[in-house]
Amino acid sequence: MLKVQEIRELIKLVDQSSIDEFSYEYEGSKIKMKKHGAVKSVVEQVHPTAPAPTPQPVPAVQEAPRTESKVETAAVQEVKQEEIQDISNLHKIVSPMVGTFYQSSSPEAEAYVKSGSKVSKDSIVCIVEAMKLFNEIEAEVNGEIVEVLVKDGQLVEYGQALFLVKPE
Template sequence: MLKIQEIRELIRLIDQANIEEFLYEHEGTKVHMKKPNGNVPVEAVVKTVVEPAPKAIVQEVTAPQATTEPVAVVQETKQEQSKQEAVKADNLHKITSPMVGTFYAAPSPDSPPYVKVGDKVKTDTIVCIIEAMKLFNEIEAEVNGEIVEILVQNGQLVEYGQPLFLVKPE
């Protein structure tokens, strides 16, 4: 399977090239990228097919949006845009990921999550763990308030600066 850095490099190369669509398949991994009007890459989807016994399992990974590049890599869905508008309208605080890693809602798989929607949090309340390079980093709420929405799922890969929680400040 391709690494995130390899996917980003492919996106950068396709962005610089004068092509509208790119398809790459190798050993069960499929990368498909399209640029509408030949200008901006809109999506990059990686599909990995793992074939155990009788049936195939397909895993889709969408390349994360780069925050430092001027070109949008992944088109935001209408739901994400409405969440961002809700943040602006309601003055909600976003707890963002301080690093690239894997989001975990609980300290262990058999433990309850650190927080749920509706929970009250303080600035030092641990809301999740981000695992990066085999290190588990506890993420604090940074604000006193109430958890309004959890924006990521347990086990999801998150990017630096990606919103994780929406908190209604007190």
């Protein structure tokens, strides 16, 4: 006879597989599982001396419906394509060195730029501190800051994107 834990393991395996029906017989034990939306299983303990098998329900592992419409999938793919195209049109301001990102000249000062700020090529957008040297980073492009990608005080790597800018 199979133990409850072994039966639960079988239920999980059937649930994770693509099969819809599973049967198992061994030494008088018979298990039959069918999957239609949710996993359902019944264990029948068959003994040669027993008059009739007694079905014993086993807790089913519920499964979320796996129905996915092709229309929804196509719509999601179109949105992702639009996002990729939107991002590809944006200019990335990257860190020219490894260091610590600062959005302002001092903790009390206002940030150089934030989302929606207009910048020109020579506008200072942040400071990257490396080895006690504070390096002012310029926008290098005329446009509007769309997103600040790092947080104040965060360590940044060489070439890491710091800002996304919509060029004008």
